[in-house]
Amino acid sequence: MLSENELIKKIQELKQIQPNQNWAVLTENKILSATPSFKPKTQIFSLNLFYQPAFAIAFSCFILIGLVFGLSFTVAQNTVPGDTLYSLKKFSENVQMVFVAPQEKPVAILGQAQKRLAELSKITQENKNQGKKLAASIGQTQESLSEVSKTLKGVPDLEKETIAEKVVLEIESIKGQQKAIEESIQADIMNEGQEESLVQSTISYYNIYLEKEIEKLKNSALTKEQELLLEEAENELAQGNIERALEIVVKEIPPY
Amino acid sequence: MSNNSQKNQFFSEIYNKYIDKIYRFVYLKVSSETIAQDLTSETFTRFWYQIYLDKKIKNPSAFLYQIARNLVIDFYRKEEAVNLVPIENCKEMSDPHANLEEKASVLSDMEVVRTALVNLKEDYQNVIIWRYLDDLSIPEIAKVMEKSEGTVRVTLHRALKTLRIAMNQG
Numbered sequence: 001m002l003s004e005n006e007l008i009k010k011i012q013e014l015k016q017i018q019p020n021q022n023w024a025v026l027t028e029n030k031i032l033s034a035t036p037s038f039k040p041k042t043q044i045f046s047l048n049l050f051y052q053p054a055f056a057i058a059f060s061c062f063i064l065i066g067l068v069f070g071l072s073f074t075v076a077q078n079t080v081p082g083d084t085l086y087s088l089k090k091f092s093e094n095v096q097m098v099f100v101a102p103q104e105k106p107v108a109i110l111g112q113a114q115k116r117l118a119e120l121s122k123i124t125q126e127n128k129n130q131g132k133k134l135a136a137s138i139g140q141t142q143e144s145l146s147e148v149s150k151t152l153k154g155v156p157d158l159e160k161e162t163i164a165e166k167v168v169l170e171i172e173s174i175k176g177q178q179k180a181i182e183e184s185i186q187a188d189i190m191n192e193g194q195e196e197s198l199v200q201s202t203i204s205y206y207n208i209y210l211e212k213e214i215e216k217l218k219n220s221a222l223t224k225e226q227e228l229l230l231e232e233a234e235n236e237l238a239q240g241n242i243e244r245a246l247e248i249v250v251k252e253i254p255p256y
Numbered sequence: 257m258s259n260n261s262q263k264n265q266f267f268s269e270i271y272n273k274y275i276d277k278i279y280r281f282v283y284l285k286v287s288s289e290t291i292a293q294d295l296t297s298e299t300f301t302r303f304w305y306q307i308y309l310d311k312k313i314k315n316p317s318a319f320l321y322q323i324a325r326n327l328v329i330d331f332y333r334k335e336e337a338v339n340l341v342p343i344e345n346c347k348e349m350s351d352p353h354a355n356l357e358e359k360a361s362v363l364s365d366m367e368v369v370r371t372a373l374v375n376l377k378e379d380y381q382n383v384i385i386w387r388y389l390d391d392l393s394i395p396e397i398a399k400v401m402e403k404s405e406g407t408v409r410v411t412l413h414r415a416l417k418t419l420r421i422a423m424n425q426g
Contacts, residue, residue: 007420011373011388013366019279019293027297028271031304032264 080119081140082133106163109144109151110170116141117177124184134185141189145174149194149201157204164208168246171202206242213249226253263307270316271300277390278324284370284385285328295327317392318400325382372422380415387412 002010076088093112100108120137152167160167178189190198214237217230233248278299283292302323306313313319373381379401386392386400394412398405 002420002423004416004420007416007423008388010365010369010423011384011419014280014284014369014373014389016366017280017283017370018276019296020289023293024275024279027293027300028268028275031271031297031301032267034301034304 080123080133081136103159103162106151106155107166107170109148110167110174113141113144113148113174114170114177116144117174117181120181120189121177121184124181138189142194145190145198146194148174149197152201152205160204160208164205164212167202167205168209171205203242206246207237210237210242210245210249217249217253222253229253267304267307270303270320274317274320275300278320280389281321281385282324282328284374284381286331287370287374291331295324295331298327299323315399317396321382321386321400368423372419375422376415376418379411380418383408383412383415384419 072085072088073092076085076092079086079089093115097105097108097112116137120134120141123133123137155163182188188195210233214230214234217226222230229248229252233245233253236242236248237245275296279292279296282295282299283289286292286295299320303313303316303320306319373384376384382401383397386397387394392400394405394408397412398408401408401411403411
C-alpha cells in the first residue's frame with residue numbers, strides 16, 4: 001500500500017508533462033498577432049445596457065408608455081365626437097397634417113371634412129340617445145368645413161389649376177354626405193353664413209374644372225344633341241350657374 | 257489597460273506563467289498532444305480576446321482553468337456525437353478494474369499514475385492536478401471550483417484515497 005507521501009511524489013512526476021517549447025512560443029506569437037481579427041465591432045447600442053437596473057426600468061417604462069399610447073391611438077381611431085378618446089384622434093390627425101406638403105394640404109383638409117361627416121353619419125345611424133354626441137359632432141363638422149373654406153381661399157391661382165378636379169370631386173362627395181345627413185336629422189349642418197362661405201371658396205375651382213372639361217368635350221366627337229348640351233353648359237357657366245353647368249357636363253353629355 | 261502594448265505585456269506575463277499548467281491540465285484529460293495543443297491554444301485565445309476587449313478578469317488562473325474545463329467538456333461532447341472517441345480518451349469506456357501493474361509493464365510509472373488519475377471523477381482529477389501539479393493553494397482551488405475551502409479539503413482527501421485504492425488495486 002502506497003503511503004500518502006509516496007502517492008504525492010508519484011503524482012508530481014506528472015509535472016514532466018510539458019508543452020513543446022517551440023509550439024508554446026509560436027502559439028503566443030500567433031495569438032498576439034491575431035489582434036486585428038479581434039477588433040470589437042462598433043456597437044451603436046450595447047446589449048449590456050439591458051443588464052443595468054436603472055436602464056432596464058427606464059426602458060420598461062418607455063415600452064409600457066409606448067404600448068399604452070399605441071393602444072389608445074388605435075382605439076381612438078374608431079371614436080366619434082363626445083367619446084373620451086376623441087381628442088387623441090384629433091391630436092393624431094393634427095400631427096399627420098403637420099407632415100403634409102403645402103400643395104397637398106387643401107385635399108388633405110377636404111379628407112378630414114369627409115371624416116367628420118362620416119362620424120356624424122355614424123352617430124345619426126345609431127338608435128341610442130346620442131344628443132350630446134350629435135351636437136359635438138355637428139360642431140366638429142362645422143369647424144372642419146370652415147377650415148375647408150379658409151384653406152381653399154388661400155390657395156394661389158396657379159395651384160388651383162392643378163388641384164381643381166380633385167377639389168371638385170371631394171366637394172361633391174361632401175355635399176352628398178351632407179345632404180343625406182341633413183335629411184336624416186331633419187336639420188341643416190351649417191348655417192347660411194358658413195354655407196355661403198364654402199360656396200364662395202369653391203367657385204373658382206368649379207370654374208377651372210368646368211372650363212377644362214368643356215374644352216376637352218369640344219375636341220371630342222360629339223353627337224348633335226351633345227353639341228347642343230355643351231353649348232348650353234357654356235352659357236350656364238358664363239351666367240354663373242355652376243350647378244347646372246356641372247350637371248350637363250358630368251351627367252348629361254357622357255358617354256361620348 | 258488602455259494601450260495595446262500594455263495589453264500584450266499583461267497577456268505575455270499570464271501566458272508564460274500558466275501555459276505549462278493549462279497544457280498539462282488539458283493533456284491529462286485528453287491524452288493527445290495535438291488535441292491538448294489545440295484546446296490550450298483556444299483557451300489562451302479566448303483569454304486574449306477578453307483582455308483585448310478590456311473586460312475585467314479578477315482571477316486569471318480561475319478564468320483560464322474554467323475555459324479549459326469547458327473546452328474539454330465540449331470536446332468530449334463533440335466526440336461522443338460523432339462516435340469517434342478513442343478508447344484511451346474515454347474514461348467511461350476504459351475498464352476501471354484493469355490490472356494497472358500489467359499495464360505498468362509496458363507503461364512507465366508516470367503513465368500508471370496518469371491512467372489512474374484520468375479514471376477518477378472530474379472533481380477528484382481537478383483537485384489533485386491543481387494541488388499537487390499546479391501547486392495551487394486550497395483557497396485558490398476553492399475560488400476556481402467556487403466551493404468553500406472546507407469542501408475542497410474534503411474533496412482532496414477523498415480524491416487521494418480513491419487514487420491510492422486505484423493504484424494499489426493492480
